[in-house]
Each structure stands twice: as structure tokens, then as C-alpha cells.
Amino acid sequence: MYFMVTDRFCDGDSANNIPIGSDPTLFDPKQKDNALYQGGDLRGVEKALQANYFNDLGVTALWLTPVVKNVWRSGYDLGGWKSGYHGYWTQDWLDIDPHLTSKTSLAGEPYPDNAEGRMKHYQDLVKLAHSKGIKVIQDVVLNHAGSVFYYDDNNDGVFNVEKKEEWVQPYKNDGFHPNAKWADIPKWNAERTQPDGPRELLGAKIATKGTLSQIESYGRKGFSSDSLGKTDGEEITCDFFSLRDIWTDPKGEYFDALVDEFVEIYQFYLTTVGVDGLRIDTVKHVHHEFWDAFTERLRKRLGSAAADKLLFGEIYDGNPATLGRYTWRSDWPKSTAPDLDSVLDFNFCFSAREYLRQTGTQFGSPAALEKSLASRTASDAQDRPFYNPNLGADGLNAQQKIITFIENHDGLNRFRVAGITESRNRLAQGLLMTLPGIPCLYYGTEFSLLDAGGKIGEDGETGRMMFFPHKGGPIMKEVEKSQTFSDISKLAALRKKLPVLRTGKWIPLWVDSASGDQDDGVFAFARASEDGESFVVVVVNASDAERTTSDGDNQIQLPASMKTAGKVLRRTLTIGQEKSLTPADIDAAAPLRLAVPPSSLVIYESFPSEK
Ligand SMILES: [Ca+2]
Ligand SMILES: [Ca+2]
Ligand SMILES: [Ca+2]
Structure with missing residues (x-):
């Protein structure tokens, strides 16, 4: 991905950088200001698709930040004044933001200058991706809308945008703030949420009832600075900074209507537009019962098509028990059916960073990473596996479909910040592409794009920079020739060729030098088929010295579950230094002393030995 x-x-x-009627100061033509629009759009993605950029990299699915029409400016979010360039501030769930769409198709056919035309453009992008064998994941927010209403703190009937109190009110424990009023600032598209009734788009009738356009569908409880970090329920019912919380309480008067409204909207995107899955934002800030009802009714509505649609969520938490909870329905053990198909694995991200993301040539212990992978199949105190092992409609379970990543925009910097070398970034991508899960790359990492403003230990949003700027940046052809792009494409090709790299069992082999308490930076593991007949061994050396997976007599012996008799291991791919330090064929049944060059990852593939 x-x-x-x-x-x-x-x-x-x-032509779409400053939509008609919008505030022109929200666009930065220099493409530098992180708080403003920088111009990226669907046409840019289409051009990359057309040039086979993603195919060359080996990508089989694209996940784009939310495409729906947003509130374009907010006065109070993390860090103050900002634009809605990222897409997470919905104003209309059934319109595509005009910053993203074009007046004509890639072939030059004019689109109608309205919601129909914008939706058609989005559908065309999805069709183009499909024609290239690439799926499209739609990023969606059901927890909140943008700043579509304000709290009239001074009760003058006017949205006083300079007053913080009109954007954010302190959290109210009992009831709702009574002074919420729809905003009406057209140049920021800060207006009553839509749809307010049924819509007809792309020939489909979408029977929305306008529930999202009623102020009673929102919580209006305000936000306090500690709201989001709480676990007492306040994190579920508060606003998200100045973003307006949707009232997802199962006891709420509009619960069923809200669930049905979202089912109606997303069945349209998943069927008529044709997207292949949903990445669901801010999952832990929504009542769990809401996800039960939404996923159940949506799958029912989709019918047999549901088997091909992936629903995964963002739960910003490093605890596998917290992450995996959302792959179960909230009424476990009564129901063991899957809730969300899968989640973004923050635990993996944090532990991979602990191992490989240290200043200069330093490295951390891979032990946390090994523990993280073991947690995938572990259980909680009530004996429930963290991640639902029951198969979804596609015949795969949450453990297999977990989305692994080492960087994204979720309040994280890029993996490569100042002090992190390009070769370390390539090593991290190598790990991501060889460990279990669905690996998710962050745009620009295929060029080891440097997040110069980011610091280790100080996560933020500095990594959201323009990848292909108008001036002074890389161009696609140049990126395709880079070492990182080449490495990732080779890894992707190997994943495609070897099923064990996608769905094989993960078997830990080596995390530490047994001789001392100092880790030597080596991490080794195997991926093996169920029957043990085919397997690969992966060895990572994060240090800047040559290492081996042995310490005196202590060497790796592959477990009996792997059928090693009559097999040899042969080096099949190296990320890092190509220098071969091991003989061409290694007896897989013998104790393994695998040498690995500095700052490198080596993949050994099993073959029958030629007698
Ligand atoms: Ca543009
Ligand atoms: Ca006011
Ligand atoms: Ca909420």
C-alpha cells in the first residue's frame, strides 16, 4: 500500500489551486508553508498512474487522504490557524473538494462544473488505478466534521473568528453547550454540513436523509486540552479541537439514523465509485457500538461484494490490546465476528523506530520489535486474542491483514529526519517489506525524502512536505532511478514472487549477541509456509560493522517445523552492501553462521539442494 x-x-x-470564491491566501504558491494548500490533486495522481510510477515501485493499493469537500480554514487546531489541505475537516460527505478536481478528464473531456463533475473525476481516478491493477482506499472520518458550527460565546449571533472561545469551548460534563450555531463563511467553506437530503450522483440514487445536516446530530460538548488523552469516555464525546464531534452514543436519539446515513454514503463510494476499502480515522474517539452497527449494516448492504472491501482503522495507540479490541465486536464473547477487518499497527511503528531510528550510526534493540510481532497472536487477560483470529469474508483474519508502517502523517514525523541516513531508511523499508502484515509506504520514502524539520522524540507534522514541487525538487523519472526506489521495487517484486513473504508464518531466530548484555544490532527471522516446505531467512544488521548471526558455538538452528533436510539457503536479495560474505549455498539443516555486511539486510531463499 x-x-x-x-x-x-x-x-x-x-487551475484548481484557488477554487472560485475561496480565500486566495490559503494557497502557498511557493509550496513551503505546511499550514496552507500546496496544490497537489487528483490529476497529479493520475499522471503518476499513467506513467506507471506506482506499478514500477510495486505498489498494489493507494490510500489517499480524504477527498471530500472540506472546511478550508480553521482557527484553532493543533498549532493554530491552518487550512484544510489534509482533508480531515469534512463539510460535505458527498462532494469532492474542488482543490482536488479538474475541469476536464485526462483525455480532455469536460466534466460538468458541479458535484456530479467532481465525483466523476474521482471515479475516473479509481477506474484508471484499477486499469493498472491498483486498488484505491478511501480515507474517511466519521468521528467529526470540520468547524462547521461555532459556539456563540458572546451571544451576538456572529462568528467572531478572532475569539478562541467561539472555536473551542471547555468540555461540558452534563448536557450540551446551548450556543452552537451554524457557521456561514463561504470563503472558508465553513458552512452547515451536507448532504441535507437525497442526492443523485453518477446515475445512482443516494437516499441520504440529511441527518448530518442537523445540529442535534453533533455532540456540542466542547474540548479541554486533556480531552483526547483521557480514557473515561470524555475522549469519545468531546470535540476534536475545533472539529465538531458527531453524536455516536448508542443511546442517542439519532444513533440509528446516523449509522444508516453513513452506510448510505459509503455503499455509494464502495460500489458506484468503486473504491476498494476504507481507512477509518479517529476510531478510538467513537463509541465502539457505533463501529459494530456501522460495519454490520455496511457489509449487509454490500452483500457478496463485502468480501473484496477492506475496512481498517486508525487507533493512535501503541498497546496491542487496545489496537486489537476494534477487530472484535464490542459484545464479545457473545459474538466472535470481526468488527473492523484490520487496524494500523502503531505498535509495529514504534518498535521498528526504537530499533532503527537512533541518531547517527547508533541503533536500538530489536527485542521490542520481536515482542511486537509476537503480540499479534497473543491474548489478553480474559483469554481473548488481541487481534481477531476469525476469518473475515475474504478468508483472511485481522492478524494477516494488519497494516504495518514505519511512518505516516498521524502525528508522526517521517522515519528519515535529520541524523537518519538514507541507507538506514532503506533498511527500515526492507524490514517493513519482509515482516508479516500489509506494508504501507509513506509517499516520498521511495526517494528517502528528508524531513529536515523533524526530530527524533519530537513527533509532529513536519513530514507532510510537497514531494514533486514545481521548482527545485525531484521529478518522477529521477526518483525511479534512485537507490531507494530500486530497493523497494525489488522487495515488492520478491513479495509478489514468494507467497511466504506475504502470508508465511513468522519465526523469530536471533535478536542479540549471547555473549554480552550489549546488543550488536542483528535481527534475524524466518518466514515459512504452513507445511514448512518453503521458507526464507532474513538477517538485518543495523550496525556499521560486519556481523554474523553467531556467537561462538551459539548459532541459529532452524526449528523442526521447517523442513530443512535436503534444502539449501541461497542469498536472493540484499538491501545495503552487496558484498557477499557467505558461501553461495548454505546447508539449511546445519547450524547457521550467516554473515551480513554493515547496515544491510539480506534475504536467503530456500531451494532443494542439487545432488
Ligand atoms: Ca492543483
Ligand atoms: Ca459571537
Ligand atoms: Ca467522538
């Missing part, structure tokens, strides 16, 4: 902040990928059409 390849994830991009669409506004920051490629500006394929400069």
Missing part, C-alpha cells in the same frame, strides 16, 4: 497526503504529492492542475 502507498499512502499519500494528496495535496503534497503532485500538483497536476494549477
